[in-house]
Amino acid sequence: MVHSQNSPLHVIGLMSGTSADGIDAALLQTDGRTVKSFGPTYHKAYPEVLKAAIHQAFGRPPNADTILLEKMVTEQHAEAVFALLKRANLTSEDVDLIGFHGQTLFHKPPQFRGDKGETHSIGDGYLLSSLTGLPVIDQFRLNDIAQGGQGAPLVAIFHQALARDLDKPLAFLNIGGIANVTWLGEKNSDILAFDTGPGNALMDDWVRNYCDIPWDEDGKIAAKGTVHEDIVRKWLSYPYFSQTLPKSLDRQCFHSSLADVAEIPFEDALATLTAFTAATLQKALHFFPEEPKLWVISGGGAHNTTLIRMIREGVRGEVKRASELGLNGDALEAQAFAFLAVRSLRKYPLTFPGTTGVARPLTGGRLCTGASIIDSQPFAVG
Numbered sequence: 001m002v003h004s005q006n007s008p009l010h011v012i013g014l015m016s017g018t019s020a021d022g023i024d025a026a027l028l029q030t031d032g033r034t035v036k037s038f039g040p041t042y043h044k045a046y047p048e049v050l051k052a053a054i055h056q057a058f059g060r061p062p063n064a065d066t067i068l069l070e071k072m073v074t075e076q077h078a079e080a081v082f083a084l085l086k087r088a089n090l091t092s093e094d095v096d097l098i099g100f101h102g103q104t105l106f107h108k109p110p111q112f113r114g115d116k117g118e119t120h121s122i123g124d125g126y127l128l129s130s131l132t133g134l135p136v137i138d139q140f141r142l143n144d145i146a147q148g149g150q151g152a153p154l155v156a157i158f159h160q161a162l163a164r165d166l167d168k169p170l171a172f173l174n175i176g177g178i179a180n181v182t183w184l185g186e187k188n189s190d191i192l193a194f195d196t197g198p199g200n201a202l203m204d205d206w207v208r209n210y211c212d213i214p215w216d217e218d219g220k221i222a223a224k225g226t227v228h229e230d231i232v233r234k235w236l237s238y239p240y241f242s243q244t245l246p247k248s249l250d251r252q253c254f255h256s257s258l259a260d261v262a263e264i265p266f267e268d269a270l271a272t273l274t275a276f277t278a279a280t281l282q283k284a285l286h287f288f289p290e291e292p293k294l295w296v297i298s299g300g301g302a303h304n305t306t307l308i309r310m311i312r313e314g315v316r317g318e319v320k321r322a323s324e325l326g327l328n329g330d331a332l333e334a335q336a337f338a339f340l341a342v343r344s345l346r347k348y349p350l351t352f353p354g355t356t357g358v359a360r361p362l363t364g365g366r367l368c369t370g371a372s373i374i375d376s377q378p379f380a381v382g
Helices: 048-057 064-088 125-132 142-146 156-162 201-211 217-223 229-236 255-261 266-287 305-314 332-345
Strands: 009-016 022-030 035-045 097-108 118-122 136-138 170-175 178-184 191-198 294-298 318-321 366-368
Touching: 009 064, 009 332, 022 064, 022 332, 035 064, 035 332, 048 064, 048 097, 064 097, 064 118, 064 125, 097 125, 097 332, 118 142, 125 136, 125 366, 136 332, 156 178, 156 191, 156 332, 178 266, 191 266, 201 255, 201 266, 217 266, 217 305, 229 255, 229 266, 255 266, 266 305, 294 305, 305 318
Parallel strands: 009 097, 097 136, 170 294, 294 318
Antiparallel strands: 009 022, 022 035, 097 118, 136 366, 170 178, 178 191
């Protein structure tokens, strides 16, 4: 498809977050500054063997097995693209670009200004381009990390585009494996973003380890338990919560906290972990210039009724699920990477001093077309 430099593009965004349950795919029409229209979405669950392999790889540096894992993850993303196109009754010729987040396995942000962090996501943009026949933007974080930024969160500028007609100040809270927040004020320059703390990761790991189920559906198990406030207070004393901005987290950062609930009843443990995620917002408020009038909740955590109740009890602003505003909260990050792909293609900034701590607004991403740098031999992950 041929377009002028500033015309809207039809883009597929792909997101697999730190919950590692699967891939969200979304179609978006955007010029990289505004959203022209939202298209269909699709969720592809990871096969159990792949999900297990990803969880085993979390927090570990790349090794020879990671190359094999990367190929399988990329092939799953290609399947998600074709499933989305089928759902939308489109072909690849109707799409201009893919924004490919990949699967983050390891994230170590810089601890001090002037340091350089490390981040590692698997997903081969060249292979995905070869499989789909479409140009792909990937590696959204690397330029920011190379310039001393946190490399995360990345979606704040998309939140700003969505909030054009909403009263401010407001906050978008995405609750994935890690929870991240975007605070938006009246001016375009009034934008802050950071990871607030654990999202679903600790809760999901707890039920997966003890019940062999993927998550606490609707927060029903946590609702039966009693919160151990002394444990929550201990966790809130962790240095991260008083650390000044910018800041971001790896999925495994709070994993050792699970030991603190090992000796209490199962339902109490889950209630306490859920309360921890909600209570981190009290710490986040200290970094906002003004308290939000509205909290917009997206991600898997938006489906946890107990968590949403605890959040509402802890903040003064109105709390709404993204779906209550006509947004698709499950696909919001996939849509964000479609938006960021166009910004990358057109060299618009992706990250800002208030979102990742970079010295100046930065673009980022890598344009991939053609054959993969990984060979195409089939393999299996066991």
